[in-house]
Amino acid sequence: MKRTVKLRAFAKANLSLNITGVNDISGLHELDSVMMTLDVCDTVTLFERDDERIVVKFTNADVGENNTAYNAARIVHDIIGGCGYDITVEKGIPIGAGLGGSSADGAAVLRALDVLYKLPTRGVDMRKTALSVGSDVPFMLTGGLARVRGTGDDLFFIENKLELFIVGLMSGSVSTAAAYKTFDELYREKMYCPTDTDGLCDKLLAGDRTALSHMGNALYAPAVKLLPSVGSDVETLTKLGAAVNMTGSGGMVLGYFTDLDKFVKCVQSLADRKVYVFGVGKTGILHEHIGDA
Numbered sequence: 001m002k003r004t005v006k007l008r009a010f011a012k013a014n015l016s017l018n019i020t021g022v023n024d025i026s027g028l029h030e031l032d033s034v035m036m037t038l039d040v041c042d043t044v045t046l047f048e049r050d051d052e053r054i055v056v057k058f059t060n061a062d063v064g065e066n067n068t069a070y071n072a073a074r075i076v077h078d079i080i081g082g083c084g085y086d087i088t089v090e091k092g093i094p095i096g097a098g099l100g101g102s103s104a105d106g107a108a109v110l111r112a113l114d115v116l117y118k119l120p121t122r123g124v125d126m127r128k129t130a131l132s133v134g135s136d137v138p139f140m141l142t143g144g145l146a147r148v149r150g151t152g153d154d155l156f157f158i159e160n161k162l163e164l165f166i167v168g169l170m171s172g173s174v175s176t177a178a179a180y181k182t183f184d185e186l187y188r189e190k191m192y193c194p195t196d197t198d199g200l201c202d203k204l205l206a207g208d209r210t211a212l213s214h215m216g217n218a219l220y221a222p223a224v225k226l227l228p229s230v231g232s233d234v235e236t237l238t239k240l241g242a243a244v245n246m247t248g249s250g251g252m253v254l255g256y257f258t259d260l261d262k263f264v265k266c267v268q269s270l271a272d273r274k275v276y277v278f279g280v281g282k283t284g285i286l287h288e289h290i291g292d293a
Contacts, residue, residue, distance in 0.1 A: 002048040002083075005115050006289035008041040009108035010143055010281045011099040012136065013166070013247045013254055015204075016195035019183065019218040020149075028135065028151045029180055029190070032197050034204075035136075036160065037143035037281035042101060043090040043288070044069065044108035048116070052077070053084040061091040068106030072133045076113050080122045085113075094276065096173035098248025100140055104284070106133040107140035111285045127153070143284025147201055160280065161207035165263035167255045168276035169237065171229040174250035182222035192218040209258045212243035223250035240266040252276070 018032040049055075054077060056070045069087050077084065087109060093101030110130060113119060119126060130137040135152030145160040184190055194216035203211030223246060224231040230246060233253040237244045241262050242255025257263035267275055 001292050002050070003116055003292055004045060004047045004289065005112040005287070006043065006045045007108045007112055008286040008288060009044055009104035009140065010041045010284055010286070011038040011093045011101060011104060011278075012036065012140065012143070012284075013038055013099065013278075014217060015215050015245065016197050016200055017217045017219060017248070018193035018195050018197060019187075019191050020193065021191045023151055026151060029183075030150050031135075031148065031152075032193065032195075033148045034145070034195075034197060034200055035139050035148050036145045037284055038099065038166070039279040039281040040093055040099070040276075041286075042093050042104055042108070044105060044112065045088045046073075046109060046112040046116075047086040049084040049086055051084055052082075054087070055084070056087045056089065059088065059090045061095055063089075063091075063095070068102045068133055068137070069109050072106040072109040072129075072137075073113070075129055075132060076110065076119065076124060079124050080117060080119070082117075094170060094252065097168070097170060097252035098174075098246065098250050099252060100136050100248065103134045103136035103140045106130075107137045108285055110137070111141060115287070115290055140284045143281060145204065147197060158201055158205050160204050162204055162209065162211055163258065164280050165257045165260055166278040166280075167237070167242065167257075167263065167266055167270070168252050168278060169233040169255075169270070169273060170276070171233045171251040171253055172227045174223050174227050174230070176249045178226055179219050179222045179249035182225055183219060186221060186225070194218055194220075212256050212258070215243060215245040215256075217246045219249045220246050227251055236270075237266070240269055242266060254278075
């Protein structure tokens with residue numbers, strides 16, 4: 001009997017994103033970022049097949065063959081062999097927003113395969129495998145609130161004691177590769193740290209509302225250069241009383257509130273825009289079903 005696993009894979013937001021340099025070995029930019037799980041998710045279902053093929057299908061979105069769900073499955077299959085998989089991804093996380101939807105899908109596939117095959121006992125190093133799929137994937141596997149450093153391999157989890165209400169405006173799509181290329185053109189030292197990450201973490205842990213004044217994103221200026229509407233949306237949300245930060249490399253801008261009434265008034269004021277509303281999530285991956293197909 002073939003088995004199936006169904007999971008929900010949750011989005012993330014970057015409360016801070018400092019670029020601290022470039023890794024000498026991989027050439028990837030090294031970060032110092034505070035990441036937080038949001039309560040919007042993709043639903044990922046994995047079925048065992050009778051052959052060794054890996055087939056990934058997306059609903060609610062047009063995603064090409066080169067995707068993290070497939071890559072995660074292929075990396076694991078090349079190590080453990082066995083049957084192939086049918087994978088269905090129902091998109092709930094907006095694409096191209098900087099909310100980590102692609103990484104969430106890769107993390108969900110890794111977790112589903114771990115549930116079925118106990119991957120560490122089959123020679124799969126979960127940490128290294130997650131990093132090989134994407135730098136955000138190790139965090140997405142666990143979720144919560146964490147300070148993430150390096151190329152995604154150094155995670156320090158903290159407890160968030162601050163209740164947050166979040167509104168999002170999609171400014172457009174920004175290519176992550178283009179954002180980093182533009183960053184390198186703007187900052188010749190290839191590092192920029194606009195955020196006091198220590199202060200941000202301390203205040204989140206203390207439930208201090210002034211934590212939001214410590215947010216920042218080193219990719220903001222590159223994103224605005226590539227997509228000026230990012231800057232316009234920051235101004236819009238700031239005027240409505242939000243503490244504002246772009247997430248990832250864009251193009252979604254998030255406005256944070258600690259006061260529910262002010263949050264509601266902000267959403268009402270944006271009646272002419274498509275508005276996304278988020279709460280804080282607690283876990284990166286949530287199991288919905290494990291059993292026979």
